[in-house]
Amino acid sequence: MSLEQLDIKRLRNLQQVRLQPGPRLNVLSGANGSGKTSLLEAIHLLSLGRSFRTHRLKAVMQHEAEAFAVHGRIRHDDGMLWSVGFERRRDEDDSRIQLQGRRPDSLVELARLLPVQVINPDTFRLLEGGPRERRQFIDWGAFHLDTRFIHHWQRFQRALKQRNHLLRHGRMDVLQLRLWEAELATHGEAVDQLRGQLVTALRPIFEQLLGALTEITDLKLGYSRGWDKQTPLAALLEASRSRDQDQGFTQSGPQRADLRLTRYGRPAVDMLSRGQQKLVVSALKLAQGQLLETLVARRCLYLVDDLPSELDLHHRALFCEQLKAQAGQVMMTTVETESLRHCLGADDTEVAWFHVEHGQISPAKPFMTGVSNE
Numbered sequence: 001m002s003l004e005q006l007d008i009k010r011l012r013n014l015q016q017v018r019l020q021p022g023p024r025l026n027v028l029s030g031a032n033g034s035g036k037t038s039l040l041e042a043i044h045l046l047s048l049g050r051s052f053r054t055h056r057l058k059a060v061m062q063h064e065a066e067a068f069a070v071h072g073r074i075r076h077d078d079g080m081l082w083s084v085g086f087e088r089r090r091d092e093d094d095s096r097i098q099l100q101g102r103r104p105d106s107l108v109e110l111a112r113l114l115p116v117q118v119i120n121p122d123t124f125r126l127l128e129g130g131p132r133e134r135r136q137f138i139d140w141g142a143f144h145l146d147t148r149f150i151h152h153w154q155r156f157q158r159a160l161k162q163r164n165h166l167l168r169h170g171r172m173d174v175l176q177l178r179l180w181e182a183e184l185a186t187h188g189e190a191v192d193q194l195r196g197q198l199v200t201a202l203r204p205i206f207e208q209l210l211g212a213l214t215e216i217t218d219l220k221l222g223y224s225r226g227w228d229k230q231t232p233l234a235a236l237l238e239a240s241r242s243r244d245q246d247q248g249f250t251q252s253g254p255q256r257a258d259l260r261l262t263r264y265g266r267p268a269v270d271m272l273s274r275g276q277q278k279l280v281v282s283a284l285k286l287a288q289g290q291l292l293e294t295l296v297a298r299r300c301l302y303l304v305d306d307l308p309s310e311l312d313l314h315h316r317a318l319f320c321e322q323l324k325a326q327a328g329q330v331m332m333t334t335v336e337t338e339s340l341r342h343c344l345g346a347d348d349t350e351v352a353w354f355h356v357e358h359g360q361i362s363p364a365k366p367f368m369t370g371v372s373n374e
Contacts (some may be wrong), residue, residue, distance in 0.1 A: 002329045005073040010065040012038040013359040022352030029337040030356035036333035040303040042070045047114040117285045120305035127269040134259035152190040159184035168248045185234035199223040206287040226256030304332035
C-alpha cells in the first residue's frame with residue numbers, strides 16, 4: 001500500500017495543496033507552523049476518519065471556511081488504485097466519506113485500506129499514559145492481523161455497555177444480566193486470545209528492533225489480560241456481580257487489559273531517559289508495521305513528525321536506518337534538514353524531498369554531500 005496523491009483544501013493553513021509522494025521515504029521540511037504536521041494529519045483523516053491532534057474536527061477547518069476536504073489516491077498492495085475522500089462541513093455534525101465513489105459501510109473499510117502508524121512527540125503516551133493508549137496499540141495490531149477481531153471487539157463492547165447499564169440502574173434483572181454476561185464472556189475471551197497472540201508475535205520483532213536502536217538491556221514486553229489467568233471470564237462475572245453492582249460498573253475483564261514494559265522488574269518509563277523512551281516507542285511502532293508485512297503481506301504507512309526531537313545524531317542515524325529497512329511508505333517532517341542529510345542522503349535509497357512554506361508545498365532537490373538544501 002502506498003499513497004500516490006494527496007489533495008487538501010482549507011485544512012488549517014493549507015488552502016489548496018497537492019502532494020505526490022514517492023513510494024518509499026518522503027521528507028517534508030520547513031519552519032514551525034509551515035503546515036508540515038497538517039499534511040500528516042490529513043493522511044491520518046483518510047485512514048481513520050479522525051485527527052491525531054484534536055477530537056474536534058471543526059477546529060481543523062480554516063476560520064472562515066464552510067468546509068475542509070481531503071482526497072487521496074492509494075495504490076493497494078494488490079496493485080488496485082483506490083480513491084478516498086473525506087469532507088467535513090461547518091454546518092454538519094457528521095463527516096462525508098467516499099470510498100471508490102460510494103459511502104463505506106463503516107470506518108473499518110478505511111482503516112483496513114490504509115494502515116498508519118504515527119511516531120510523534122505524543123507517542124510518549126504509550127509509555128507515560130494510561131492503559132487505554134496501550135490497549136489501542138494492541139488492538140490496532142490485532143485488527144489488522146485477524147479479520148475476526150473487530151467482530152469480537154464490537155460484540156464485547158456492546159455487552160459490556162449493557163451489563164454496566166444494568167448494574168447502575170436499580171434492581172437487577174438477573175435473567176437479562178446473565179444473557180449479557182454470557183455474551184460478554186464469549187467475545188471477551190476471544191478478544192483476549194487475539195490480543196495475547198498479537199503480543200506474542202510482536203515480542204521478538206520488537207526485541208530485534210530495540211537491539212538495533214538502543215543499548216538498553218533487560219527490557220521486557222508483557223501482556224496483562226485484565227483478570228486472573230486461572231479464572232474463566234464467565235465465572236468471574238458471576239462471582240463479582242454483587243461487588244460490581246455496588247461500584248456501578250464491571251471492574252475486571254478485557255477492558256482492563258494492559259501492555260507492560262518493565263526493566264529489572266520496574267516500569268520502564270521510570271528508568272528511561274526521554275531519548276530512550278522515544279526509541280522504545282519507535283521500536284514498538286515499527287514492529288507493528290513489520291509484523292503486518294510478515295504475517296499478512298501488507299505494508300504500513302509511517303507518519304513520523306519531528307524526527308530529530310529528543311534524539312542525538314547517533315540515534316537519529318540508527319532510527320533512519322531502520323526506517324529505510326521497512327517495506328512501507330514513510331512520511332516524515334523536520335525543521336532541521338541538515339540533521340537528516342547524513343541519515344538519508346548518504347546512499348542510493350530512494351528519498352523524495354519536499355519543502356513546506358506558508359501552507360504551500362514544493363519539491364526540493366535531494367541533498368548532496370556538503371551542500372545545504374535550505
